[in-house]
Amino acid sequence: MIYTLRHLTTYRYGKPVRFARCSLRLQPRDGEGQSVLSSELTISPTPRTRTVRRDYFGLDVVSFLIDTPHSELRVEALSRVAVERPPLPPAESGPAWESVRDTALTGRSMAPDAPVHFMFPSVRVPLDPDVTDYARRSFTPGRSAYGGAVDLMRRIRTDFKFDAKATDVHTPLAKAFSLRAGVCQDFAHIMIAGLRGLGLPAAYVSGYIRTIPPAGRPRLRGADASHAWVSVWCGESWIGLDPTNNIGACDDHIVVARGRDYTDVSPIDGVVSSSGPQKLKVEVDVIPDGEAMPEDAVAGSEAETA
Amino acid sequence: MTDLAEAHAGGLATRLARWTSDYQPRPGIPDEFAGAGGTRRGAWPRLLDRLGTLSGTEITTRFASAERHIRDTGISYRIYGDQREHAWPLSSLPLVIESAEWRALSAGIVQRAGLMESIVSDIYGDGRMVSEGVLPAALVAGSPEFLRPLSGVKPPGGRWLKLYAADIGRGPDGRWRVLADRTQAPSGPGYALENRMVLTRAFPDLYADLHVERLAPFFQAFRDGLVMGAQRSDPRIGLLTSGPLSSTYVEQAALARYLGLLLVEGDDLVMQDGALHVRTVAGLKRTDVLWRRIDSDYVDPLELNPASRLGISGVLDALRNGSLVMGNMPGTGILESGALAAYLPRIARYFLGTDLALEGPKSWWCGDPDSLAHIRDDLDGMTLRPVATPTKGMGRDAILGPHAIGAERDRVLAALRDRPFDYVAQEQAPLSTMPGWERDPEGMRLVPRPFVLRVFAAATPEGWRVMPGGFCRISERPDVDPIEMRAGIKSADVWVLSDGPVEPVSLMQQGASRVRRIAGHLPSRAADSLFWFGRYVERAEAVIRLVIAHLGSVGNAVIADMAGAETAPTALRIRALLDEWGAIEAPDLPTAKLAQEALGGRDTYGSALSHSLSARHNAASLRERLSSEAWRVLADLKDLLDLDDAKELAEAQLLGLAERALSHIAALAGLAQENMNRTAGWHFVDLGRRIERAINTCSFAASFAGDEATAEDLGVMLSLCDSHVSFGARYMQGVAIDPVRDMVLLDPFNPRSVAFQIDAICRHLADLPALRVDGLPEAQLRLAQKLAGEITTGEASDFDGAAVARLENAFEGLADAIVTRYFPNGPHAMRPQKLVGLA
Numbered sequence A: 001m002i003y004t005l006r007h008l009t010t011y012r013y014g015k016p017v018r019f020a021r022c023s024l025r026l027q028p029r030d031g032e033g034q035s036v037l038s039s040e041l042t043i044s045p046t047p048r049t050r051t052v053r054r055d056y057f058g059l060d061v062v063s064f065l066i067d068t069p070h071s072e073l074r075v076e077a078l079s080r081v082a083v084e085r086p087p088l089p090p091a092e093s094g095p096a097w098e099s100v101r102d103t104a105l106t107g108r109s110m111a112p113d114a115p116v117h118f119m120f121p122s123v124r125v126p127l128d129p130d131v132t133d134y135a136r137r138s139f140t141p142g143r144s145a146y147g148g149a150v151d152l153m154r155r156i157r158t159d160f161k162f163d164a165k166a167t168d169v170h171t172p173l174a175k176a177f178s179l180r181a182g183v184c185q186d187f188a189h190i191m192i193a194g195l196r197g198l199g200l201p202a203a204y205v206s207g208y209i210r211t212i213p214p215a216g217r218p219r220l221r222g223a224d225a226s227h228a229w230v231s232v233w234c235g236e237s238w239i240g241l242d243p244t245n246n247i248g249a250c251d252d253h254i255v256v257a258r259g260r261d262y263t264d265v266s267p268i269d270g271v272v273s274s275s276g277p278q279k280l281k282v283e284v285d286v287i288p289d290g291e292a293m294p295e296d297a298v299a300g301s302e303a304e305t306a
Numbered sequence B: 001m002t003d004l005a006e007a008h009a010g011g012l013a014t015r016l017a018r019w020t021s022d023y024q025p026r027p028g029i030p031d032e033f034a035g036a037g038g039t040r041r042g043a044w045p046r047l048l049d050r051l052g053t054l055s056g057t058e059i060t061t062r063f064a065s066a067e068r069h070i071r072d073t074g075i076s077y078r079i080y081g082d083q084r085e086h087a088w089p090l091s092s093l094p095l096v097i098e099s100a101e102w103r104a105l106s107a108g109i110v111q112r113a114g115l116m117e118s119i120v121s122d123i124y125g126d127g128r129m130v131s132e133g134v135l136p137a138a139l140v141a142g143s144p145e146f147l148r149p150l151s152g153v154k155p156p157g158g159r160w161l162k163l164y165a166a167d168i169g170r171g172p173d174g175r176w177r178v179l180a181d182r183t184q185a186p187s188g189p190g191y192a193l194e195n196r197m198v199l200t201r202a203f204p205d206l207y208a209d210l211h212v213e214r215l216a217p218f219f220q221a222f223r224d225g226l227v228m229g230a231q232r233s234d235p236r237i238g239l240l241t242s243g244p245l246s247s248t249y250v251e252q253a254a255l256a257r258y259l260g261l262l263l264v265e266g267d268d269l270v271m272q273d274g275a276l277h278v279r280t281v282a283g284l285k286r287t288d289v290l291w292r293r294i295d296s297d298y299v300d301p302l303e304l305n306p307a308s309r310l311g312i313s314g315v316l317d318a319l320r321n322g323s324l325v326m327g328n329m330p331g332t333g334i335l336e337s338g339a340l341a342a343y344l345p346r347i348a349r350y351f352l353g354t355d356l357a358l359e360g361p362k363s364w365w366c367g368d369p370d371s372l373a374h375i376r377d378d379l380d381g382m383t384l385r386p387v388a389t390p391t392k393g394m395g396r397d398a399i400l401g402p403h404a405i406g407a408e409r410d411r412v413l414a415a416l417r418d419r420p421f422d423y424v425a426q427e428q429a430p431l432s433t434m435p436g437w438e439r440d441p442e443g444m445r446l447v448p449r450p451f452v453l454r455v456f457a458a459a460t461p462e463g464w465r466v467m468p469g470g471f472c473r474i475s476e477r478p479d480v481d482p483i484e485m486r487a488g489i490k491s492a493d494v495w496v497l498s499d500g501p502v503e504p505v506s507l508m509q510q511g512a513s514r515v516r517r518i519a520g521h522l523p524s525r526a527a528d529s530l531f532w533f534g535r536y537v538e539r540a541e542a543v544i545r546l547v548i549a550h551l552g553s554v555g556n557a558v559i560a561d562m563a564g565a566e567t568a569p570t571a572l573r574i575r576a577l578l579d580e581w582g583a584i585e586a587p588d589l590p591t592a593k594l595a596q597e598a599l600g601g602r603d604t605y606g607s608a609l610s611h612s613l614s615a616r617h618n619a620a621s622l623r624e625r626l627s628s629e630a631w632r633v634l635a636d637l638k639d640l641l642d643l644d645d646a647k648e649l650a651e652a653q654l655l656g657l658a659e660r661a662l663s664h665i666a667a668l669a670g671l672a673q674e675n676m677n678r679t680a681g682w683h684f685v686d687l688g689r690r691i692e693r694a695i696n697t698c699s700f701a702a703s704f705a706g707d708e709a710t711a712e713d714l715g716v717m718l719s720l721c722d723s724h725v726s727f728g729a730r731y732m733q734g735v736a737i738d739p740v741r742d743m744v745l746l747d748p749f750n751p752r753s754v755a756f757q758i759d760a761i762c763r764h765l766a767d768l769p770a771l772r773v774d775g776l777p778e779a780q781l782r783l784a785q786k787l788a789g790e791i792t793t794g795e796a797s798d799f800d801g802a803a804v805a806r807l808e809n810a811f812e813g814l815a816d817a818i819v820t821r822y823f824p825n826g827p828h829a830m831r832p833q834k835l836v837g838l839a
Helices: A097-106 A129-136 A145-159 A173-179 A184-197 B012-020 B044-053 B056-073 B099-124 B137-141 B189-202 B204-209 B216-226 B249-259 B315-320 B332-336 B338-352 B369-377 B406-418 B524-559 B569-580 B591-600 B608-620 B628-641 B651-675 B680-704 B711-720 B724-730 B737-746 B754-767 B779-793 B801-822
Strands: A002-017 A019-024 A034-044 A049-054 A060-066 A070-083 A202-209 A226-233 A238-242 A253-259 A268-273 A278-288 A301-305 B095-097 B163-170 B176-182 B237-240 B262-264 B269-272 B275-280 B283-286 B289-292 B325-327 B363-365 B382-386 B423-427 B433-440 B443-460 B463-466 B471-475 B489-492 B494-496 B832-834
Touching: A002 A268, A019 A070, A034 A060, A070 A253, A097 A145, A129 A173, A129 A184, A145 A184, A145 A226, A145 A238, A173 A184, A184 A202, A184 A226, A202 A238, A202 A278, A226 A253, A238 A253, B012 B044, B012 B443, B044 B204, B056 B189, B095 B099, B099 B163, B099 B176, B099 B332, B099 B338, B099 B443, B099 B463, B137 B338, B176 B332, B189 B204, B189 B216, B189 B249, B189 B471, B189 B489, B216 B249, B216 B325, B216 B443, B216 B463, B237 B249, B249 B262, B269 B315, B275 B315, B275 B524, B332 B338, B338 B363, B338 B423, B363 B369, B369 B406, B433 B471, B524 B569, B524 B591, B524 B608, B524 B651, B524 B680, B524 B711, B524 B801, B569 B591, B569 B680, B569 B711, B591 B608, B591 B651, B608 B628, B628 B651, B651 B680, B680 B711, B680 B737, B680 B754, B680 B801, B711 B724, B711 B737, B724 B737, B737 B754, B737 B779, B754 B779, B754 B801, B779 B801
Parallel strands: B095 B494, B237 B262, B237 B289, B289 B325
Antiparallel strands: A002 A070, A002 A278, A019 A060, A019 A268, A034 A070, A049 A060, A202 A226, A202 A253, A226 A238, A268 B832, A278 A301, B163 B176, B163 B443, B269 B275, B275 B283, B363 B423, B382 B423, B433 B443, B443 B463, B443 B471, B471 B489
């Protein structure tokens, strides 16, 4: 499947910003069953400097600096990506979780995708005995790591309520866990915390998922959203599991970045010199080839601070 | 009286016998002074003999003067999370180590420092230890101090570590061993230096006779090492501090001053065009070297901890492109991991082909199945703690003490079940001891006390060099471990004895050095603090003068037996002004109470005490620029004004106190005038004072030289401006409105007049650097010159109430223009904010 992706981020400031320094992780990456056909990034106003560096996990991070006063910052990423992934392995296949845990620990590789990077607590994924005990119920002695992870994904889908109002981007994991509610980011973090609590490596994946517009209605411009799911080390390979939808990450999932948690992959990070409020608007389009381009309408998600 | 002085009652032989006859090392614990079978070790007998020859009085005087030095220079420390600074407790007895023993110890430290450098450059470089199975990958990947953005970075000059420190003590076998490695941002070299200054003051002859090794050459070598790898021949060096709330800020300020470094906070620095710059009053200036005293993770909010407010966004770029040297490099904290200690013997053989000269306590990483089996069998005498937290040494952060039993033991064993690799176990042994004073009914005597010695090694052009001395912490009680400074801990100087006499040296430069009159560009933040320091001191003075005027006018009225002195119109005006300035809570208090509150009120933001505290607060962030005399006067002023609310003082007492406070302020002004170089720093202190004085004088004139002013009002006006005497000399007849206005507003010869202030302000602004982007005079200078014109050409009769109010506003506007131009990023300006995020 080939997708056209558009990710437009707009900041509007109450008072002009004199100076902005930001990092972007917005361009999809090659590998893991997808290849990037084209990708471009437009920033306005034009930055004074713009550099790209490859981070530890193999992701290209674009940094820029704007030192002209501006009241609006616009960052648009436009990409075309071909996705073709194998279907999920047969149920309950693969090595037992205990041996996956033990061999992950003795590996000598520090490569970006080596399991050893993903078995420890990280900034947004502290280990929590309650979350570990929750996950433990899916990992009966001797069960395959893959089988246990699929079961954990299914339970999160069943036990947790999708509620965009329950949490925000900064909500701690423990709170979302006790609420049994949240969005894709929360579910991914909770699943990762449970797996790591048992000593199993698990990574956070950010990207997009293909959505189907309501029957008989056209796709609205900017109506899609960023998505997040989990990549689990099952002993022989990493397998993408999406606890929000209780499905494996296959041809409907487009990967942008992979890291230990949201902090490693946050799409836009930065500081601005300003004393006024900010308004953020994000519009995302995920358009499969062969489908008509979306129609203009008011859509997208917003956030602001005072 | 100090410990030592008290110990000196009686004759030499008696004294020594009393000090030491009962000295018994604790069973099984090595001691510096007493060896097996009661032998006296090393240089201690020589030290104690020499100390014993000094008379008690002599000691008292000497140590008292040394202690005063400590108080005056403000050496202090702060307990984490505590707002107060604590006086520095220093033991009068140094730790002495003989040269042969020191040589062996230094060799071990040099070996270990070199090994640490090899390890950290391998971890962030080729990763051979991991790929060849010497060190488990999990110990690197699992460490919160493994900073992935540093991976692949080649530090300019090739060094990750510029300063290495080790906390050492003796193991049960009597050999020195390393209790903890310090590689993040070791603190303590400044304290070692300060302790030395105090002890050499107290015992200069003793120090010379015993041939104590000097510290200055080490610091010179450290400084030379710090700049290795810098791109420019005359590099600008900063000491990156987290600011006055850091527990070791005073040490950092002292080191910056001693080594001639710029003391900078993250806000002072900015990345531009790939290089680091410091914001100065003359614009951005390239900075080449940073001595980092904040934790690695906080260095760059863009690539490391996004919550950091202490770092510089994007600074890692400067490390990658080689334009910045940082010591120690970010990421070196990984070497402090307790789990790494378990692998050190193996790593030493791998890199050096030999065993460690200085071992550490035995450690086991529980991620290794054999180690886990070993410690499960034998948890007794061990501490267990999380790998993720850097070791504090001696199991202070242990989750399991050495003798855990029952439920606690079960809890720990459960934690080991899911993720054993998160824990490290370490064998436990008590700290070794050195002599310390104890008081008993018969006087002072020596007893063994646990201690920890921190030693330092610097990476220099000639290789690793060990400071001959160190920072020793000694416990005042047998059961307190002295790993951190806190109650019950003293510090001690460390004397390494040379075989022969020691040449005097200091940081004086060898050979030809360039003559320079300008001390370099003043950082904007320091300028900001100096400016506000000046303003607050002046503001305190204005409040005190108002209080004196009030006490005086009420006093006069009482003498004249007038009724209702407190409610006379002039007194009411003074009260109204004090109320408007926030110096008092209500304008209708009894006179004494009102004066007490305006002078020493803790809860009134405008009291003289509050202003002097604000002045002190601003001064605190520029300790390295403030003379110790000024610091002492400021401390005295605060002590004087810090009145006990519960104790009510009489009017006469308050008047005396206010007058003493004025003379302290005059002393501060004198110190600035006579002792400060006429560089940018002085300009800002004086600018602050002048602007504040101009504003306050306008404000006084509005109240006491307004259109309806009475003779009584004009009298107060003259005394507020300290101009009674000159007025009397100039005008024989009594007071009248125009002559008074002329004297306090327009007379350029009266140092208290507004005209005098604007003249000084214009000269300061003209002397300060201009940015001249467009060739026009800068806004603050234009404003000042316009004001000066109005004042020089004005006549007394022009300055009615409304004109004075306009003048006051114009000065406020000038102050704003100065702030905008010189400290746009200072603490009083807006701060950068994070972009809001969305999932």
